[in-house]
Amino acid sequence: MSKIEIRSHPKLYEVYMSGPSDNLKLYSKNLIPGHNVYSERLIEHKGIEYREWDPYRSKLAALILKNPTSNFLSNSLNCLYLGASSGTTISHLSDIVKDGVIYGIEFAERSIRQLIQNTSNRKNIVPILGDVRYPESYAKSIFKKIDLIYQDVAQPNQAKIAVLNSNYYLKSDGLIILAIKSQSIDSVSKSEKVYKQEKEILENASYEIVESINIHKYAANHIILIVKKK
Ligand SMILES: C[S@@+](CC[C@H](N)C(=O)[O-])C[C@H]1O[C@@H](n2cnc3c(N)ncnc32)[C@H](O)[C@@H]1O
The missing domain is CATH 3.40.50.150 (Vaccinia Virus protein VP39)
Incomplete structure (x- = not known):
């Protein structure tokens, strides 16, 4: 079970985040659970699967x-x-x-x-x-x-x-x-x-x-x- 606490972005629809503001990580809710696209981490939180969204790979x-x-x-x-x-x-x-x-x-x-x-x-x-x-x-x-x-x-x-x-x-x-x-x-x-x-x-x-x-x-x-x- 993941210990990462994921929360909604304060403004942007269906964007999620974790961590402190100076070290935020971003996520989207995985449309196809169990599948990743570019070896990004999959994280489960409260029964929902999220895909980590890498700012160095995605502008x-x-x-x-x-x-x-x-x-x-x-x-x-x-x-x-x-x-x-x-x-x-x-x-x-x-x-x-x-x-x-x-x-x-x-x-x-x-x-x-x-x-x-x-x-x-x-x-x-x-x-x-x-x-x-x-x-x-x-x-x-x-x-x-x-x-x-x-x-x-x-x-x-x-x-x-x-x-x-x-x-x-x-x-x-x-x-x-x-x-x-x-x-x-x-x-x-x-x-x-x-x-x-x-x-x-x-x-x-x-x-x-x-x-x-x-x-x-x-x-x-x-x-x-x-x-x-x-
Ligand atoms: C920086 S990569 C895009 C990365 C992608 N946006 C992402 O974040 O997953 C630029 C892409 O644009 C494509 N590209 C460059 N010139 C193009 C053109 N004239 N028509 C269509 N695709 C083009 C390249 O083949 C390359 O795959």
């Missing part, structure tokens, strides 16, 4: 540990996940948005194969082999208007990719959570200059930066922007 967990003001999670969100990889973060989202659908776009064949293997028992994840630079190319696989775009692709043109996908799929009151890796854009420029340049691309396309959060502690050269349409 969404890193963002949550940095206490964003926005309240961006609910049970029925329809999400477009750009850069799904083998399923680490998308599987935690799948634990949370139990009544929504998450379309996970990934262009590396090896990663999408692993994504399918790792998440085939999660009926709210739809893996799609596609290139996020061309949002129209996966339009035939997406049947819902999107409430939340989560983007984590280590590519140049990250803000442009977010705008293209948002213009295509996002509801007018939807949100984008965008991880920006400065060195994918320009390995020479200073990070701050790159972040400023990407923010300007979003603002010039009529998007508002609601929050800009530095997650360097967990992922080198990364910030996360929470963005909405103006």
Whole structure:
């Protein structure tokens, strides 16, 4: 029996935590009890199984540990996940948005194969082999208007990719959570200059930066922007 006391996050829907505020651990409630996705710890507390959510593996967990003001999670969100990889973060989202659908776009064949293997028992994840630079190319696989775009692709043109996908799929009151890796854009420029340049691309396309959060502690050269349409 686990001695870890798990409690609800004070604000974010279906996010759980344990430990003191200077050493918090995060969890999501396991949608598929008995199964883990990336060798994360499974913990039982009061008859419920939780999956530990590692901020060094998942930038969404890193963002949550940095206490964003926005309240961006609910049970029925329809999400477009750009850069799904083998399923680490998308599987935690799948634990949370139990009544929504998450379309996970990934262009590396090896990663999408692993994504399918790792998440085939999660009926709210739809893996799609596609290139996020061309949002129209996966339009035939997406049947819902999107409430939340989560983007984590280590590519140049990250803000442009977010705008293209948002213009295509996002509801007018939807949100984008965008991880920006400065060195994918320009390995020479200073990070701050790159972040400023990407923010300007979003603002010039009529998007508002609601929050800009530095997650360097967990992922080198990364910030996360929470963005909405103006
Ligand atoms: C940093 S990893 C994502 C990790 C993942 N978000 C997680 O937390 O579990 C970036 C992923 O984006 C994918 N990617 C990069 N460029 C892409 C593109 N143009 N279209 C689709 N996927 C892309 C890569 O293959 C890689 O799997």
